[in-house]
Amino acid sequence: MDFNIAIIPGDGIGPEVTAQAKKALEAVADEYGHHFTYTEAMMGACAIDATGNPLPEETLDICEASDAILFGAIGDPKYDNDPTAKVRPEQGLLRLRKSLGLFCNVRPVKAYEQLIDNSPLKREIISGADMSIYRELTGGIYFGEKHLSDDGQVASDGCSYSVKEITRMAHLAFKEAQNRRKKLTLVDKANVLETSRLWRKTVTEIAKGYPDVAVDFLFVDNAAMQMILNPKQFDVILTENLFGDIISDEASVIGGSIGLLASASVGTENALFEPIHGSYPQATGKGIANPLASILSAAMLLRHLGLQDEAASIETAVEKSLELGFTTEDLKPENPLSTSKVGDFIADYILNPEDTNRNFKNIHAGQSTII
Numbered sequence: 001m002d003f004n005i006a007i008i009p010g011d012g013i014g015p016e017v018t019a020q021a022k023k024a025l026e027a028v029a030d031e032y033g034h035h036f037t038y039t040e041a042m043m044g045a046c047a048i049d050a051t052g053n054p055l056p057e058e059t060l061d062i063c064e065a066s067d068a069i070l071f072g073a074i075g076d077p078k079y080d081n082d083p084t085a086k087v088r089p090e091q092g093l094l095r096l097r098k099s100l101g102l103f104c105n106v107r108p109v110k111a112y113e114q115l116i117d118n119s120p121l122k123r124e125i126i127s128g129a130d131m132s133i134y135r136e137l138t139g140g141i142y143f144g145e146k147h148l149s150d151d152g153q154v155a156s157d158g159c160s161y162s163v164k165e166i167t168r169m170a171h172l173a174f175k176e177a178q179n180r181r182k183k184l185t186l187v188d189k190a191n192v193l194e195t196s197r198l199w200r201k202t203v204t205e206i207a208k209g210y211p212d213v214a215v216d217f218l219f220v221d222n223a224a225m226q227m228i229l230n231p232k233q234f235d236v237i238l239t240e241n242l243f244g245d246i247i248s249d250e251a252s253v254i255g256g257s258i259g260l261l262a263s264a265s266v267g268t269e270n271a272l273f274e275p276i277h278g279s280y281p282q283a284t285g286k287g288i289a290n291p292l293a294s295i296l297s298a299a300m301l302l303r304h305l306g307l308q309d310e311a312a313s314i315e316t317a318v319e320k321s322l323e324l325g326f327t328t329e330d331l332k333p334e335n336p337l338s339t340s341k342v343g344d345f346i347a348d349y350i351l352n353p354e355d356t357n358r359n360f361k362n363i364h365a366g367q368s369t370i371i
């Protein structure tokens, strides 16, 4: 089959990790007889440098015309360290999500058996943990009215949610729970926030239409603690934009590294696939960034296109790389592979899953070289 894929590499490690995901997609295309056409587009700090705009109109057009979007990461210390900058890379990503109506961000998290013994968390706590975080992505405090007083002494960020925004998210999360272990946890701060009380009220009402799903409610501060103490209690977590952003980075510790966590951002028309991590600027160009989150995002992209076996072939290759220890330094500080070598292994394994000797040979040949 033919598909148009928009690629937004972005800033920092974004280009390095999306290049590995593209290798995996090309291996899938070869192996299964598909044809993917890629169109690259700019967003973030690189787009500001080139055009003055973090989300050029052309990027939006390319994304709208695509069957799916693969995105790396945006962000640059020169903006992070300048609180007065009026134009910022993150505005590009937020505008893209809003413009394409990508209101639902799905972040699957699971403890990989191959990594548990190296985890800072105890085996009995994380073994078997498997959850899906449903994070609202186009509302809440990231999109509220911002204000800085003229004298620079007072700042505010507004947070609002409508029943409509909560309802469309909740239905997707309940349907996911029906396909999983039939449990949904709403994470909020309903003891303090009016918006959270609206989430609770709306979700309680919607739950009546899903009697097979058990619902519970957790305040976000407690949820942050439960995530580390007893992550196996979670199946589907439904939450607002800010809380979902924070608890999913926390949950990545259960997965073994933030460099392993993929996500899908979906709405009515378009769909975008991205690692949950940022541009990790300290690693730019060093060949040490873990590309597996981007590669697993490509698997989610394929699943979205209806290519189930193809997606599974990427996931199997990732499991194999973890089993063999063909991973970057975040997962294997001693004798790691480079970003690019991990990408090579995944592509090679997709094409030759039976040929273990060849995989070993290719990888060991370049193991001592980073990049």
Ligand SMILES: NC(=O)C1=CN([C@@H]2O[C@H](COP(=O)(O)OP(=O)(O)OC[C@H]3O[C@@H](n4cnc5c(N)ncnc54)[C@H](O)[C@@H]3O)[C@@H](O)[C@H]2O)C=CC1
Pocket (backbone or CB within 6 Å): 013, 017, 072, 073, 074, 075, 076, 077, 080, 090, 093, 257, 258, 259, 274, 275, 276, 277, 278, 279, 280, 281, 288, 289, 290, 291, 293, 330
């Ligand atoms: N979706 C996006 O594009 C996001 C962009 N950002 C931006 O990224 C920049 C850096 O933000 P940070 O808070 O440092 O978050 P970050 O996610 O870029 O990095 C935080 C830490 O996570 C680890 N890490 C991240 N990606 C990794 C990978 N692929 N492999 C191995 N380890 C990895 C590293 O230890 C790193 O120090 C900022 O400009 C921020 O605004 C942050 C989060 C998401």
Ligand SMILES: CC(C)CC(=O)C(=O)O
Pocket (backbone or CB within 6 Å): 090, 093, 094, 142, 245, 276
């Ligand atoms: C611009 C930020 C909201 C990006 C981020 O941290 C995320 O989406 O996880």
Ligand SMILES: [Mg+2]
Pocket (backbone or CB within 6 Å): 245, 246, 249, 276
């Ligand atoms: Mg984040």
